[in-house]
Amino acid sequence: MxxxxxxxxxxxxxxxxxxxxxxxxxxxxxxxxxxxxTEVQLIQVLSNQLSVPWVSLHHIEMTRELLDLVPADVADRYGLIPVYRRVVRREGETLFVAMDDPTNEDAIAEVRRASGLPVKPMVAPPTDIRNAIRVYYLGMAPKAPEAPRRARRHTDEIAIQDVAAKAAATP
Structure with a gap:
């Protein structure tokens, strides 16, 4: 796709x-x-392929009440974070959870057990989920995104060439 x-x-x-x-x-x-x-392009395609909504976590403030529905170890183990609670027709109050793998039935079942609520998976970029876990559950600063491996390799090659050039120029 x-x-x-x-x-x-x-x-x-x-x-x-x-x-x-x-x-x-x-x-x-x-x-x-x-x-x-990009992660966003991947998530958009995954969302479309699985018919699961995708969510950006950048402008969502998670409340302590919401976070308490899912233990930190569950969030960390499965790469997920609760996003909001809404009343859904025929299901009642439902917990919407951003996940890096919205097909993980074990994760959904564990969140359902922990929260006592029906769970609707959403998909979000894994980096955003990990950062939200760091910020909201662990009280840490978000981690800066890593450069793609291809860019890191290119940067390493340039650095090696620079060192070799300096070594050759040294008398």
């Missing part, structure tokens, strides 16, 4: 599949790590 959406080429998918064998990452995460797509 990423190819159909015009976000990546077939060649980039092939490169990511080869690289994935070493990294062990899921294909989408590998495409992000290589800098071929």
């Amino acid at each position: 990423l190819v159909a959406a015009g976000f990546v080429t077939e060649e980039q998918v092939e490169e990511a599949l080869a690289s994935q064998k070493e990294s062990g990452l899921r294909l989408g995460a590998e495409l992000v790590a290589l800098g071929f797509v």
Whole structure:
């Protein structure tokens, strides 16, 4: 679907599949790590493919009451964070949860047990979820995003070339 959406080429998918064998990452995460797509592009396609809404966590303030519905260890283990509670017809009050894997039935079941509420999964960028967990559960500053692996490799090559050039220029 990423190819159909015009976000990546077939060649980039092939490169990511080869690289994935070493990294062990899921294909989408590998495409992000290589800098071929952004997390937001990946999440938009995943949302469309799974018919699960996607959410940006940047402007959402989580309340302590909301956070208390899901223990920190559950949020951290499954890569999820409660976003809001709403009344849903035929289900009553429902907890909407941003997840990096909205198909994880074990995570949904555990959140349902912990909160005592029906759970509706949403999808959000994994980095945003990890940062929200750091900020809201652990009281830490958000982590700065990492450069894609491809950019880091290029930067490392430049640094090595700079060191080699300086060494050659030294009498």
